[in-house]
Amino acid sequence: MQELSKSQQGRIAIRMFQTLADAMAIRGFYRPSGKSGQMLANCLKMLSPEIYGSMNDSRIIELKGLEYVLDRLPKGIEQCVRIILTAQEELEDTSFERVEPPKRRRTSFRISDNEVSFVITNGVSEIYDILTHLTFLCIEAHKIRRQIHTEGGTETRNGKAGRHRSQRAGSQRQRTGSATL
Known part of the structure; x- marks a missing residue:
């Protein structure tokens, strides 16, 4: 049997990631350290985007990748235990604090100290982007925990x-x- 090329592996990983993300959107939730979160992590590792550097090396904490991701997610996201994705833009006139990442115009609101809500305005690609960043954050957090x-x-x-x-x-x-x- 012929081995898959890197580009074929990448296409498969992208399709799997999209299928999993779509299934999670229908289900309405996922746990990053649960079965579906682990499957997303496996897809991301298989794809191995260059922006995440040495994500696949368990001995190396990818600081530049972490910086890249944290610049594109709201401040304090690493403390959140619940992340909400919504298409409702009515949060503007509430008491919730509006939080914008430094390098991405993405509307989100701090609901509480450990909850944030993203307002999805650019469709499914924005959901994929957020899930990719959260998955990378989770992968690196596990590596840090294993080193400590x-x-x-x-x-x-x-x-x-x-x-x-x-x-x-x-x-x-x-x-x-x-x-x-």
Whole structure:
């Protein structure tokens, strides 16, 4: 049997991603760490877009990819446990805070500290874009967690060293009165 070329694999991954995203839209929800979220992650890894760099290398945290994604999603998205996609634009006249990402004109509203709602105005391609970014964010979060904690939940040497460095930096900031962003 002949092996698939890279472009054939890419087309299959795109079709699978679109099919999964459409199914989730019909169902109305998905869990990034659930079965459907894992299937989206597998499609994205198979496609391996260049903008996400070394996403497929479990040893490397893709900082440039994270920066790219976080610049195109609303601030604080990493703290959200519920993300709503809606076509309703009536949120303008509510008490919800309007949040726009720095590098993408995408209307979204902060519903609560851990909830955000995206107003979908550009159709299904916007949904694919959001799901792709959220999936990449989830992939990198799992890699970070694996570097900080073992399977049993205990902290790894890297995790302890990182915590120690951040505590030292915090003490240094207190003494000098400076902060880093």
